[in-house]
Amino acid sequence: MRVSITVTLDGEKTVIRLLSSYVSNFSLSDLGFAPADQQLFTGAGKKPFGMLLVAGPTGSGKTTSLYALLKLLNRPEVNITTIEDPVEYRIGGVNQVQVNDQTNLTFAQGLRSIVRQDPDIILVGEIRDEETAEIAVNAALTGHLMMSTFHANDAATTIPRLLDMGIEPFLLSSTLELIIAQRLVRKICDNCRVSYKTTVSEAQKVSATANNYFNKSSITLYKGSGCVSCNHTGYKGRTAIFELISVTRELKDLILTNPSAQQVSQLAKSQGAQSLFDDGMAKVKTGVTTLEELMRVAAPPQEKGYGKNKETKA
Numbered sequence: 001m002r003v004s005i006t007v008t009l010d011g012e013k014t015v016i017r018l019l020s021s022y023v024s025n026f027s028l029s030d031l032g033f034a035p036a037d038q039q040l041f042t043g044a045g046k047k048p049f050g051m052l053l054v055a056g057p058t059g060s061g062k063t064t065s066l067y068a069l070l071k072l073l074n075r076p077e078v079n080i081t082t083i084e085d086p087v088e089y090r091i092g093g094v095n096q097v098q099v100n101d102q103t104n105l106t107f108a109q110g111l112r113s114i115v116r117q118d119p120d121i122i123l124v125g126e127i128r129d130e131e132t133a134e135i136a137v138n139a140a141l142t143g144h145l146m147m148s149t150f151h152a153n154d155a156a157t158t159i160p161r162l163l164d165m166g167i168e169p170f171l172l173s174s175t176l177e178l179i180i181a182q183r184l185v186r187k188i189c190d191n192c193r194v195s196y197k198t199t200v201s202e203a204q205k206v207s208a209t210a211n212n213y214f215n216k217s218s219i220t221l222y223k224g225s226g227c228v229s230c231n232h233t234g235y236k237g238r239t240a241i242f243e244l245i246s247v248t249r250e251l252k253d254l255i256l257t258n259p260s261a262q263q264v265s266q267l268a269k270s271q272g273a274q275s276l277f278d279d280g281m282a283k284v285k286t287g288v289t290t291l292e293e294l295m296r297v298a299a300p301p302q303e304k305g306y307g308k309n310k311e312t313k314a
Contacts, residue, residue: 002016002019030068032242045072049145050175051147053176053179054182055154059184063125070094074093080093081094081097083099083122084097119144123148124136127148137172154276156268160259177247178247180245185239185297186237187238188235191230193287195220196223197218198218200214200219203221209301221285221290224236241280243276245268251267275298280294
């Protein structure tokens with residue numbers, strides 16, 4: 001368990017995160033990655049050097065996604081070292097180091113030691129400050145594959161935030177390979193999932209942009225009717241929705257100009273990148289989650305016309 005306690009006016013407030021051992025055995029498909037996204041993610045992980053970042057808020061499954069990739073890359077001839085706070089799951093064959101503030105073993109200090117251990121792949125639990133970011137970028141620039149998590153609202157925001165932390169644009173352009181943003185959504189209970197017919201106009205009452213994702217006025221959606229298995233909530237378990245931005249040559253050139261998040265987003269979308277909401281809508285159509293649940297965790301794109309022609313067969 002990971003326990004966080006804080007004092008409020010009404011007393012102590014406690015949040016407990018349960019770390020289930022079975023989660024460490026999840027594959028990328030178990031986590032909700034579409035086949036094309038899996039290929040992009042694993043392709044970035046097989047590169048000899050560069051930086052791969054997973055962005056999102058606390059508790060959105062960022063580290064679990066990186067663990068799933070590490071398991072695919074974990075071979076006896078590959079030296080993988082991590083520094084984490086804390087080490088959530090043990091992976092056999094991987095050198096895992098835990099942050100210890102009492103001995104001044106911070107992310108930055110630990111990372112300095114790790115780069116002298118001849119690693120092929122380095123995982124930093126989180127880039128929290130300018131010092132860690134600078135060391136991570138330099139490690140990625142000198143022949144290491146660097147993976148880390150980062151707190152940002154979406155994939156496009158990650159680049160301006162790193163630049164604001166003092167990373168030189170030419171260094172970031174030379175090292176960054178892939179950015180992933182993710183959120184967790186509740187899954188419809190498999191035992192009581194039912195389909196129902198509705199109209200696009202009704203769906204627009206939940207999401208004003210629903211008409212951008214459906215070509216027919218009558219559509220099929222899914223929900224949980226409630227049963228003992230899901231405690232009559234209609235939901236059981238969680239899955240992730242993803243946004244992937246591959247750092248292409250055009251995006252590398254854009255980074256050199258110190259771009260805004262909007263400029264990064266526009267270029268990525270022109271090259272085929274989908275938003276968190278797009279990936280979520282694909283899961284809504286196939287009955288993985290509900291439109292209401294998607295709206296709870298992801299905002300629809302605001303760009304005019306974006307999301308059109310996304311109709312897929314459910």
